[in-house]
Amino acid sequence: MEFDLTWLLLGLPLAFILGWLASRFDLRQLRAENRSAPKAYFKGLNYLLNEQQDQAIDAFIEAVQNDPDTSELHFALGNLFRRRGEYDRAVRVHEHLLSRGDLSRSDRERAQHALALDFLKAGLLDRAEDALQRLEGTPFEAQARLALLAIYERSRDWAQASAIAEKMHAADQGDYSGRQAHYLCEQAQALLSQGQHDAASRLLDAAIEAAPQAARPRIDRARLYQMQGQPAQTLQALEDLCEHAPNALPLATGLLLDAARQTGRTDTARQWLEAHYERTASLDVLDALVQLDTMETDTGPGRERYVTHLSRERSLVAATRWLAGERLEREALHPPVQQALEHASKPLTRYRCAACGFEARQHFWQCPGCQSWDSYPARRVEEL
Template sequence: MDFEAWWLIFVPLLFGLGWLAARFDIKQMLSETRNLPDSYFKGLNFLLNEEPDRAIDAFVEVAKLDSETTELHFALGSLFRRRGEMERAIRVHQSLLFRSDLPIAQREHAQHELAQDYLKAGMLDRAEEAFAVLKETSFALPALRALIRIYESEHDWGRAIEAVDSLRKLVDEPVPQLVHYYCEQAQAALALKPTADVHAAQKALTQAVHAAQAAQVAPGSPSLVRVAMIRAGIAGSLQDEVAKRQHLESILKQSPEFAGLIAQDLLAGYIASGESAAGLALLLAHYEQYPSLDLFNVVFRAMRAQQSAASAWAFARNSLQNHPSLLGLDRFLEAELAQVEQEGKGAEPKQVAVPGADLALLRTLINRHTQRLDRYVCRSCGFQARRYYWQCPGCNAWETYKPRRLEEIE
């Protein structure tokens, strides 16, 4: 292609247009910069100098001077909430909602931020109302998740189940704790006075099993262990010892680590049917495969009652040699002292495991060191408790407790 000399005219023209555009941008930037309040730059300077308190004060001044700075309002509100200044965070987000010219998207954002403020401040009733408004907005998912947490904390299991159903219509995700919600409903029905509603409890447990299947919960999971335990309790209240034993023995097979929680009830069922030796043999065989402190306690006491102090002591000595435990020794001494006290009240005397030993003194010394070990512990937040919880009282997480004492985990 031949070169045309007149094309060179476009070169200075393009340079000129670029220079004019740059001049226009610079003038516009300078104009916008002049319009910014001095407090804005002071706030930036404080942030750079790592003075967040003075920076916040400066930005608050900017927000007062220019009510149109919505993004700055959102930033301030989040800062206040993170710092725990909930009253200031609430005021900032409420001031945004009071604006009639706020676009719908930003209004929904402000409503969500305000709901989070209420939740963190512990104002659950207001948080519930604020999140409920967002159910039909772009913030529906986080609002429903927050509502589920609120209903959990209020033990309003019916509304928690409804919120989970609404959540699953929006997103296909498993909600394993739904099984526990139905279990809570079952236990509430059984606790009714003057008469337990067994039918309602059984219906709730059936729904719990369906929820477990929908969430693909593993057969030996803690939630299904809880279902089996409640069903065993219902069978026991109906004097159906066969069904009760079947439910408890299913836990031994599918979730052997939970044996310590059900061993006493299972043994009581065998004793009631005149098969105490068979019950003890079953638990002893299970202990040999899956040793735990709670199961040790049940087996030791049963051997002490059904057989002799010598056989119980032989079992305890062998167990403590294979699995050294201060708690195990403490439980052994506790049982021996209880037996000595019973003999002192006129019961038939039995052989004492350690003749001549000051068992009370021994247990007092050991018990001082075992107090902190005789607890279950949450794997999420570390909250310790003497009883086993399906939901941690500290962090409200589900299934974070192992059915083992602290000494066994350390």
């Protein structure tokens, strides 16, 4: 049977036409899909720029439905949910990303970090801690450690905070020696409340070694000696304080006076206080000097120091304290006048956080307002 070339000549053009039509149909469909996804995506961006978050979320949901495999759209949607406070929806988006088997390693680490932020914002600290620990050895390690440090400080888990601070210090992520000293001091305080003086002493030694210029470990060390009835060692610890952190002496004037009385070394205490007052006219140091003078009659200017201080600093606090011991011509008017002055000067005796401005009647090593460490100067509000 002979093969008819006519069918071949007719079939080739027909096959070409059918192939061309099929390719045009697929290309048109692909272009339509590519146009639909970016359109929703750019619509969402436009809403974001106009701070219309509800409409932006709707647009991104539409974009994700059109292209469910695009991880960037999921990240954008999850971040939007977190910003709006819809943490459960943000968690679902990021957990869905982590469940995908085709996700790249970098995107998986990014999704893990985003999930940890969701838990942090939601206040789920235990789940946030677990999510952050999974970021060790990733590009998000430094951020994760900072967040873990904040969690441990918030939960007062000082041992864990100390371990994280040590890692960050060793990795050159900053100087955390000061914080490390605070964490060790906090642990020492807990041990002291349980009567474990020897263990607390070892922690204070470690704190001094970690941050030799830090004031708190040396003051806490002096308090420990005072608790143990060792005034000579208390005075020695305060001498070390004057040498390594002299600006903090106003915080320890009470300890200094007690130890000086018990050891009979009031002249030594006076010498340290006078030297500090010459450098910085501190109200606490001034009060301590007045107390020393009143303890030893006719050995010093006594309350006249307050008047002398006024020539150096215009202090309402010093003027009020001087007036409290004076006899006025119209003595019957003295009590209400004194009460008014004390009321007016009381806010001036507070301490103020240099980071957030939070004021308190007592000195804090960590600000109760902004949680900053060492943000309270050893000076009263009037002296700032």
